[in-house]
Amino acid sequence: MCAEPLLAVLIGPGGVGKGTIARRLTELDPRLWLSRSWTTRNKRETETGDEYVFVDRETFERAIDEGRFLEWAQFQGNLYGTPVPTGTGGADVLLEIEVQGAEQVRRHYDDVVIFLVIPPSMDHLESRLRGRGDTEDHVQRRLHSTANEMRVGQELATHVIVNDDVERATNEILSILETLRRDRRTLA
Ligand code: 5GP
Numbered sequence: 717m718c719a720e721p722l723l724a725v726l727i728g729p730g731g732v733g734k735g736t737i738a739r740r741l742t743e744l745d746p747r748l749w750l751s752r753s754w755t756t757r758n759k760r761e762t763e764t765g766d767e768y769v770f771v772d773r774e775t776f777e778r779a780i781d782e783g784r785f786l787e788w789a790q791f792q793g794n795l796y797g798t799p800v801p802t803g804t805g806g807a808d809v810l811l812e813i814e815v816q817g818a819e820q821v822r823r824h825y826d827d828v829v830i831f832l833v834i835p836p837s838m839d840h841l842e843s844r845l846r847g848r849g850d851t852e853d854h855v856q857r858r859l860h861s862t863a864n865e866m867r868v869g870q871e872l873a874t875h876v877i878v879n880d881d882v883e884r885a886t887n888e889i890l891s892i893l894e895t896l897r898r899d900r901r902t903l904a
Contacts, residue, residue: 723809726811729862730845744890748893750812755796776797792854
């Protein structure tokens with residue numbers, strides 16, 4: 717029997733490796749469809765341009781007015797938003813977003829599955845943030861917002877995943893998703 721697609725969200729502090737886990741999840745599980753967000757932030761030197769739809773603020777605000785986002789939030793001076801998913805072909809939808817966006821999603825979808833990804837240690841997180849090519853000022857701001865993201869994240873999360881190893885963390889999430897799918901098929 718066919719069950720409704722799952723909506724899964726990855727949250728967690730900047731630099732924790734959510735993006736890498738999200739990509740790995742979709743490589744390993746063809747039933748997952750990863751949403752591509754819009755942002756008004758500038759592309760980093762380390763980015764190829766596929767990470768986001770990079771737009772100016774005016775374009776983003778017009779899309780908000782047109783109701784084109786499932787959720788959106790301002791984070792560290794830039795806007796980020798998830799377009800309303802289309803063309804998913806019935807796949808389970810995966811979002812990789814920050815906590816304000818996850819709060820909005822949860823308000824609208826009771827049965828959303830929220831994975832809080834946490835680092836094995838704060839030292840680990842700091843060195844990852846420094847390795848991404850951001851300015852020192854940006855690194856400091858991200859470290860300051862970490863405590864809030866962890867606190868709100870703990871309240872929102874249905875599952876907490878320690879990213880001590882990308883493959884292990886990815887497989888832990890995949891196994892949780894598989895159990896949820898099985899339960900939904902049984903109930904459908
Ligand atoms: P970054 O600038 O480091 O790529 O992302 C900053 C934060 O924005 C990250 O926590 C990332 O998960 C989050 N983010 C990325 N896309 C979206 C989105 O569509 N909506 C929301 N609310 N947050 C997003």
